[in-house]
Amino acid sequence: MFDTILIVDWSGGNDRGATPKKDAIWTGVARAGMAEDPVYHRNRQVAESWITAFLTAERQAGRRVLAGFDFAFGYPAGFGQVLTGSDDPFAIWDWFAARVQDSPDANNRFDLAGQINAMFPGTGPFWGNGLPNRDIEDLPRKGLARHGHGMTERRAAEENAKGAFPVWQLSGAGAVGSQVIMGLPMLARLRQHFGADLAVWPFEPLTPPVALVEVWPSLIARTIAATCPRGTIKDAHQVRVLSRALSAISADALRQMLDVPPNTEGAILGAHHVVALEAAASAPPLRNDCFALPQGVQWTPVADALAHLRAQLRCVAEAETQPLGAALGRYLADDVTALRAHPPAANAAVDGYGFAGPAKPGLQNLPLVKGRAAAGQPFGGAVPQGEAIRILTGANLPDGVDTVIMQEDVQASDSMITFQGPLKRGANARAAGEDMTLGQIIAQQGRKVTAADLAMFAAAGIGQLQVRRPLRVGVLSTGDELRDPGSSAAAGEIYDANRPMLTALVQQWGHCVVDLGRAPDNRAALRALLDLGAGQCDVMLTSGGASAGDEDHISALLADTGSLALWRVAMKPGRPLVMGLWGGKPVLGLPGNPVAAMICALIFARPALSLLAGGEGAEPQSYQLPAAFSKTKKAGRREYLRARIRDGKAEIFASEGSGRVSGLHWAEGLVSLGDDAMQISPGDPVTYIPFVSFAQ
Ligand code: AMP
Ligand code: MG
Numbered sequence: 001m002f003d004t005i006l007i008v009d010w011s012g013g014n015d016r017g018a019t020p021k022k023d024a025i026w027t028g029v030a031r032a033g034m035a036e037d038p039v040y041h042r043n044r045q046v047a048e049s050w051i052t053a054f055l056t057a058e059r060q061a062g063r064r065v066l067a068g069f070d071f072a073f074g075y076p077a078g079f080g081q082v083l084t085g086s087d088d089p090f091a092i093w094d095w096f097a098a099r100v101q102d103s104p105d106a107n108n109r110f111d112l113a114g115q116i117n118a119m120f121p122g123t124g125p126f127w128g129n130g131l132p133n134r135d136i137e138d139l140p141r142k143g144l145a146r147h148g149h150g151m152t153e154r155r156a157a158e159e160n161a162k163g164a165f166p167v168w169q170l171s172g173a174g175a176v177g178s179q180v181i182m183g184l185p186m187l188a189r190l191r192q193h194f195g196a197d198l199a200v201w202p203f204e205p206l207t208p209p210v211a212l213v214e215v216w217p218s219l220i221a222r223t224i225a226a227t228c229p230r231g232t233i234k235d236a237h238q239v240r241v242l243s244r245a246l247s248a249i250s251a252d253a254l255r256q257m258l259d260v261p262p263n264t265e266g267a268i269l270g271a272h273h274v275v276a277l278e279a280a281a282s283a284p285p286l287r288n289d290c291f292a293l294p295q296g297v298q299w300t301p302v303a304d305a306l307a308h309l310r311a312q313l314r315c316v317a318e319a320e321t322q323p324l325g326a327a328l329g330r331y332l333a334d335d336v337t338a339l340r341a342h343p344p345a346a347n348a349a350v351d352g353y354g355f356a357g358p359a360k361p362g363l364q365n366l367p368l369v370k371g372r373a374a375a376g377q378p379f380g381g382a383v384p385q386g387e388a389i390r391i392l393t394g395a396n397l398p399d400g401v402d403t404v405i406m407q408e409d410v411q412a413s414d415s416m417i418t419f420q421g422p423l424k425r426g427a428n429a430r431a432a433g434e435d436m437t438l439g440q441i442i443a444q445q446g447r448k449v450t451a452a453d454l455a456m457f458a459a460a461g462i463g464q465l466q467v468r469r470p471l472r473v474g475v476l477s478t479g480d481e482l483r484d485p486g487s488s489a490a491a492g493e494i495y496d497a498n499r500p501m502l503t504a505l506v507q508q509w510g511h512c513v514v515d516l517g518r519a520p521d522n523r524a525a526l527r528a529l530l531d532l533g534a535g536q537c538d539v540m541l542t543s544g545g546a547s548a549g550d551e552d553h554i555s556a557l558l559a560d561t562g563s564l565a566l567w568r569v570a571m572k573p574g575r576p577l578v579m580g581l582w583g584g585k586p587v588l589g590l591p592g593n594p595v596a597a598m599i600c601a602l603i604f605a606r607p608a609l610s611l612l613a614g615g616e617g618a619e620p621q622s623y624q625l626p627a628a629f630s631k632t633k634k635a636g637r638r639e640y641l642r643a644r645i646r647d648g649k650a651e652i653f654a655s656e657g658s659g660r661v662s663g664l665h666w667a668e669g670l671v672s673l674g675d676d677a678m679q680i681s682p683g684d685p686v687t688y689i690p691f692v693s694f695a696q
Contacts, residue, residue, distance in 0.1 A: 001062070001066075001067070001251045001254055001255065002064045002065060002066040002247075002254075003032075003058075003063035003064050003120065003128075003535070004029065004030070004043065004058050004063050004064070004065045004066070004247075005029070005030045005031070005065075005066050005068070005243045005244075005246045005247040006027060006028070006029050006031075006051070006055075006065060006066070006067040006068065006243065007028045007067075007068045007070075007215060007217075007238075007239040007242045007243040007246070008025065008026075008027050008029065008047070008051065008067065008068065008069045008070065008239070009025060009026040009028075009070050009217070009235045009239050010044075010047075010069055010070055010071050010179045010182075010183045011023060011024055011025045011044070011179060012170075012177075012178025012180075012182045012183075013178070014043070014104060014105050014106070014107075014111065014180040015042050015043040015104035015105060016042050016043065017042060018042060018550075019336075020040035020236070021040075021233070022233045022235050023235065023305035024041065024042060024043075024235070025040075025041040025042075025043070025044065025047040025461070026038050026039065026040060026041070026045070026233075026235045026236050026238075027041065027050065027051070028078045028236075028238075028239025028240045028241075028242065028243035028397050029054075029243060029246075029248070030240075030243035030244040030247035031063075031247060031583070032247065032535060032583035032584050032585065033244060033246070033247050033585070034247075034581070034583065034584035035240045035243050035244040035247070036241050037240075037488070038236040038237075038240050040236070042104075042171075044102060044104075044182060044186065045102075045103075045104060048186050048189070051067070051186075051191075052190065052193060052554065055067065055190070055194065055198075055210055058210075059194075059197060060135075061209065061288060063209075063331035064209045064210075064211075065209065065210050065211070066210050066211050066213060066246065067210065067211065067213070067245070068212075068213045068214070068215035068242070068269060068288055068654040069183060069187070069212065069213075069214060070214075070215055070216060070217060070474060071176055071179040071180045071183045071214070071398075071443070072155065072157075072167045072176065072177070072180050072214060072266055073089065073187070073200065073203075073212075073266035074089045074092070074155065074203075074263075074264055074265040074266035075092060075151075075155070075167055075180075075185075075216045075265065076151050076152045076153075076154065076155050076167070076265060077152070077263075077264060077265055078150070078151060079092070079125075079151060079428065080092050080264065080268070082119055082120060083095055083116060083318065084647035085120065087264050087300050088264070089203055089264050089265075089266065090188070090191070090200075090203070090373060091382055092184065093184045093185070093187055093188035094188055096112075096184045096185050096188070096228045097184070097185035097188035097189065097369060098259060099112055099514070099577060100112065100181060100520060101476075102182060102185070102588055103662070105180060107534035108337040109170065109178055109182055110129050110130065110131055110136050110139055110170065110180045111135075111136060112181065113126035113129075113139050113170055113177075113181065114126075114129075114136040114137055114138040114139035114275065114344050115138070117138040117139055117149070118137075118138045120146020120149040120150065120151070120178075121148050121150060122146070122147045122149045122150070123140060123145060123146050123147055123148065123149065124140070124145075124146030124147070124148075124151070124168065125146065125151040125168045126139060126168050126170060126177065127140045127141070127142065127143045127145065127146055127168060127169060127170065128141065128143070128168075128169045128170035128171040128172055128175060129140065129141050129171070130170060130171030130172075130178070130661070131355075131696040136163060136366065138207055139170075142569065143168075143169065144375070144418050146168075146453070151168070151292070153166050153168070153267065155167070155265040156263065156265060157214075157265055157266055157267045157268050158268070159261075159329065160271040160272055161216055161218075161219065161268050161271050161505055163218060164216060164268070165177070165178075166220070171662065187200070187212060188211045190212065191212075194207075194208075194337060195254065196208060196209055197208040197209055197210055198211075198212065199211055199212070200212045200433065201213040201214070201258060201267070201269070202214075202258075202260050202261075202262060202263065202266070202267045202277055203264070203266075206258065206635045207518070208237070208540070213258075213269045214266050214267065214268055215242060215268065215269050215270070216268045216269075216271070217238040217239070217241075217242050218284075219268070219271060219272070219274050219277055220241065220242065220245065220277055220278050220281045220380070220530070220653050222278065223241060223278055223281040223282040224237060224238045224241050224242075224281070224408065226282070226467075227241060227282070227667070232382060233652055237383050237586075241281050242281065244280075244281070245280035245281035245435040246269075246270075246277075246280070248280050248316075248584075249277070249280040249318065250318060250469060252469075253273065253276050253280075253318060256273060256508070257269055257272075257273045257276075257277075260263035260272075274472060276318060276319075277339045278305050279318050279319055280318060281333040281350045286312075286314075286316070286581060286584065286586060287565070287647065288561070288562055288563045288581055289314075290312040290313065290563075290566075290581070290586075291312065291565035291567070291579035291580060291581075291586075293305065293308060293565060293567060298535030298568065299396070299568050299569065299570035299571050299637065300567065300568065300593060300634065301569075301570050301675055302569055302570065302571050302603065302636070302638045302675075305567060305604065306603075306604070306607060306617075308568055309604070309607055309608050309611060310607070310611065310617050310618065312607055313586070313612055313617075314538075314539065314548075314611065314612075315331075315468065315611070315612065315613065315614040316538050316612050317331075317468040317469050317470070317471050317538065317612070317613055317614050318468070318469055319333035319334070319466050319467065319468060319469075320333075320465055320466075320467065320468075320469050321464050321465070321467075322464060322465055323463060323464050324457055324458060324462065324463060324464065324465065326619065327449045327465045327467050328360055328449055328450070328451065328481070329448060329449060329510040329696075330442060330448070330449050330465075330467035330468060330470070330510070331443060331446060331447070331448055331449075331467060331468040331615045332444065332445050332447045332448075332449065332466070332467060332614075332615035333442050333466040333467055333468050333614060334406040334445055334466040335441045335443065335445050335689065336441065336442055336443040336444075336460075336462065336465065337439055337440065337441055337442070337462065338436045338438055338439060338440045338442050338460035338462075338628065339438070339460060339461035340460055340461030341433035341436060341437050341438045342433070342435040342459045342460055343430050343431075343432060343433070343434070343435065343438040344432065345396045345397075345432050346396065346397045346402070346429060346430060346431055346432045347375075347394055347395055347396050347397060347429070347430050348373070348391045348392065348393055348394065348395050348397065348404045348429060348430075349404065349428045349429060349430050349550060350393055350404060350406045350407075350428045351391075351392050351393050351406070351407050352391060352404045352405050352406045352407040352408075352409075352410065352428065353366070353368070353388040353389065353390060353391060353404065353405050353407070353410055353412070353417050354373065354383065354388060354389050354391040354397055354398065354401035354403065354404045354429075355383065355386075355387065355388040355389070355400075355401060355405075356383070356385055356386075356400055356401065356402055356403065357402055357403025357423060357424065357425035357426060357427060358403065358404050358422060358423060358424050358425040359419075359420045359421035359422055359423040360421050360422055361422045362417050362420070362421055363418065363419075363420060363421075364418065364420070364597070365416060365417075365418050365424050366386065366387055366388040366390070366417050367386075367415060367416055368386050368387065368389065368390065368412075368414070368415055368416060368417060369383055369384070369387050369388070369389050371389065371390075372390035372391065372392070373389060373390070373391045373392065373395035373396065373397070373398050373401075374391075374392040374394075374395045374409065375393065375395050376394075377393075377395070378395065378396045379395075379396065380398075380400040381398065381399070382398065382399035382400045383400035383401050385400065387402065387631055388417050390406075391404055397429060398493055400586075401429075402425055402426055402429060403423060403424070403425055403426060403427050403428070403429060404427065404428035404429050405419055405427070406428060407427065410425055413645070425497060429585045433595060434670045435459070436456075436459070436460050440619040442456060442457075442460055443457075445614075446614060446615055446616045447615075448510070448615055448618075448696065449465070449467065458549045458663075468613060470510065470511055470512040470613070470616035471511040471512065471538050471539065471609060471612055471614075472511070472512045472514055472536065472537045472538045472539075473506045473511045473512065473513055473514065473537060473538065473539055473540070473609060474501045474514040474515075474516045474533035474536065474537035474539070474540035474541065475496050475497075475499055475503050475513055475514070475515060475516060475540075475541050476517065476518070476519060476530075476533065476540060476541070476543075477496045477499045477508060477517075477518045477519070477528065477542070477543055477544060478519045478520075478521065478542060478543065478544040478545035478553070478554065478592075479496075479518070479520075479521060479544045479545065479592060480520050480521045480522075481493050481494055481498040481543075482494060482518050483495055483496065484496060484518070485497075496518060497594045497661055498543040498544070498592070498594055498597045498598075499515070499517075499518070499543075501594065501597070501598055501601075502541050502543065502590075502597070502601060502605075503515065504611070505598075505602075505605075505606070506541070507692075508694075508695050509606060509609060509610070509696060510613075510696065511609060511613060514536050514537045514634045516532065516533045516537075516540065518606060519545075519553075521545065521553060522553070523553045523556065523557065525649070526545070526553050526554065526557060527557055530557065530583075530587070531582075531583065533585070534557070534582050534583030534584070534585045535583070537585060537588075538585060538612060539586045539588065539608075539609060539612050540582065540585060540586070540587045541586070541587055541588050541590060541605055542554055542578075542587060542588070542589045542590065542602070543589075543590040543591065543592055544591075544592030545589070545592065554578050554583065554587070554589045555578050555589070557582070558578060558579075558580030558582065558587060558589075559580075561581060561582060563580040563581040563582075564578070564579075564580045565578075565580060565637065565692075566578060566579075567579055567580040569604075570636060570637040570638065570675065571603070571637055571638040571639070572638070572640070573591075573593070573595055573599055573600075573640070573658040574591070574596060574599075574600060575591040575592075575593070575596060577589060577590065577591070577600060577604060580644070586608070586612065588604065588605050588608060590605065593658050593659060594661050594664070595642075595658040595659065595660065595661065595663065595664060596658050598664055599670070600642050602620075602670070602694045603640070606618070606620075606694060607619075617695070620689050620693035620694050621689070621690075621693045622672065622687050622689040622693065623688050623690075624685045624686070624687060624688075625648070625649060625650045625685065625688045626648070626649050626682075626683045626684065626685060626686075626687060627649065627650055627652070627680050627681070627682055627683065627685070627686045628646065628647075628650060628652075628682060629650075629651060629652050629673075629680070629682065630654075630680055630682055631673075631680045632678075632679050632683050633673055633677060633678050633679075633680070633681075634677055635676050635677035636675065636677075637675060638672065638673065638674060638675050639672075639673040640670045640671070640672055640673075641653070641656065641670065641671040641673070642663045642664060642666065642667035642670065642682075643667055643668070643669055643670055643686065643688060644666070644667055644668035644669060644673040645668065645669075645690075649682075650671050650686055650688045653666055653667055653669055666689060667691070668690060668691055669688055669689050669691050669692075669693070670688075670689050670691075671686050671687065671688055672686075672687045672689060673686065673687075674687075
């Protein structure tokens with residue numbers, strides 16, 4: 001929705017000097033989930049020209065900007081009528097713009113507030129004259145001195161913002177009233193300056209490229225406090241965290257935040273979506289060096305490379321609530337607690353007859369009580385000791401019943417049953433809560449929801465789940481020689497085999513694919529596609545362009561960001577893998593060769609995407625099977641062979657040539673041969689991983 005987020009921590013006070021200080025003006029800028037270093041502005045004059053220049057530059061670059069300011073854009077309803085004779089909030093902005101006098105060392109805000117108070121009956125609504133040596137007529141120093149002015153103390157917008165200060169209070173720690181008076185003239189001038197290119201939320205539709213919104217960093221005070229580094233000024237940190245959070249949050253979540261009823265008082269962005277905002281704020285960005293493998297290691301073992309991914313990658317997908325019916329394949333964002341015991345009450349496990357156990361050895365005769373107990377149709381009365389009742393599977397055990405005898409073991413007449421004892425107390429009965437107890441944690445965060453899980457959740461009384469939204473995975477092929485399947489191809493051209501394959505894998509893994517198409521071997525074109533992908537995706541999978549040759553543009557571009565890691569993994573097949581961040585989004589650069597691309601995707605991209613999506617980097621299930629082949633293997637690298645099971649043995653594709661795409665089709669899984677040297681003879685056990693183990 002927006003390319004750039006600007007957050008302004010405004011100030012109503014005087015110039016704060018040349019060195020960065022708290023309670024001054026701070027601005028934070030973030031794009032694609034990455035925040036720039038906050039900027040210090042010593043006074044409002046320099047801040048206003050910086051903001052104007054910044055918005056102008058963003059406009060010229062064609063970027064849409066959401067600019068958030070930490071003060072109220074409006075006053076409680078009715079204020080405008082008294083001040084300007086109209087309910088139009090912009091009339092209030094213009095009123096202040098025409099009357100506020102401001103310089104780095106002095107301004108007239110207290111006098112102006114006194115003049116406004118004089119327009120109201122009684123005393124107030126403004127209070128908090130902050131001038132120590134001069135009383136101002138009509139502006140009380142204390143809030144309690146006010147009466148009869150007729151204004152409400154708070155805007156409706158503040159109901160969901162616990163701890164927000166009323167706009168009437170002009171001084172005292174945390175007061176915001178002065179910031180409003182000293183901020184609205186600046187906003188009025190921005191409006192004037194940018195004209196039709198700018199809109200103000202929630203007063204106008206946000207179609208133009210620049211949107212001004214009201215924010216309140218304290219909505220995420222917890223995260224700000226928890227993440228503020230020692231010695232960092234909180235005002236600086238909070239514009240960084242809030243801008244990054246709003247830039248990282250999904251377009252859908254932002255759209256929901258912006259969706260408020262029209263009003264003239266203004267609204268606080270995210271006040272009703274604190275959980276989502278906190279989640280976006282508390283997720284630290286991936287570090288630029290997150291893919292850097294230990295220095296000095298020539299070839300990294302597969303296991304070490306995988307351990308590195310597990311240590312460095314973390315979930316980047318926000319949580320959302322979904323009904324059970326929509327949760328299949330999603331990762332749980334939270335542990336799940338049973339809302340009900342299962343079974344909720346003791347009941348019969350079979351069709352038969354219930355009575356108070358145990359039954360002694362030998363022939364038993366029990367008279368039958370009238371009536372029966374069935375699932376959903378409990379027997380209301382009690383069964384006397386020494387008598388029995390007809391009971392069906394799933395029926396709650398009536399009072400006096402703790403044991404059930406199967407109907408197959410009973411001779412029954414209308415009034416009596418006969419059977420051979422003994423029978424243990426509790427036989428064929430299910431105890432209440434024997435499966436799950438109320439409040440028990442029944443599934444853990446990070447689990448991918450299965451069909452079986454849905455049965456368990458439903459049984460435990462759960463109707464909706466906190467799950468991660470699907471991960472958006474961009475798929476991009478590179479190479480001048482590539483053509484789309486189905487089109488014509490000249491000699492020297494080949495069909496793009498990787499994109500259909502990678503797209504299908506990503507779909508099988510339950511993520512959302514963003515087809516980024518093909519990039520020619522041209523740096524500018526590739527950069528444009530990566531920019532596009534960084535805006536639309538959480539992570540990008542590329543193939544080709546990853547060798548060390550002249551046409552190695554992916555590596556070159558990632559090197560420019562300072563995040564490039566060339567993975568030389570000790571495995572076959574395997575060219576170097578290229579890892580890095582583009583616009584803060586991970587890029588996994590797979591080899592171009594389709595066999596290597598697919599095997600590297602299964603081994604590395606699959607766990608990486610699982611971790612980013614909120615999972616645990618799923619290990620594929622493997623089996624030990626006797627080999628149907630012989631092979632000699634050198635030490636020092638792992639080998640993955642295209643394989644399948646026939647007659648209970650693992651056989652491998654005749655050619656190990658990694659250009660043979662048909663071998664991928666022939667295979668039904670991979671044989672994985674360990675890092676050490678080995679001589680494999682027919683009948684020796686080998687590790688076989690069926691493709692279905694990689695399919696989710
Ligand atoms: P590269 O890493 O770009 O040097 O590519 C290595 C080999 O894989 C070359 O033979 C490429 O033509 C081939 N290749 C690259 N991308 C694809 C693709 N998407 N589909 C099929 N072959 C490819
Ligand atoms: Mg290429």
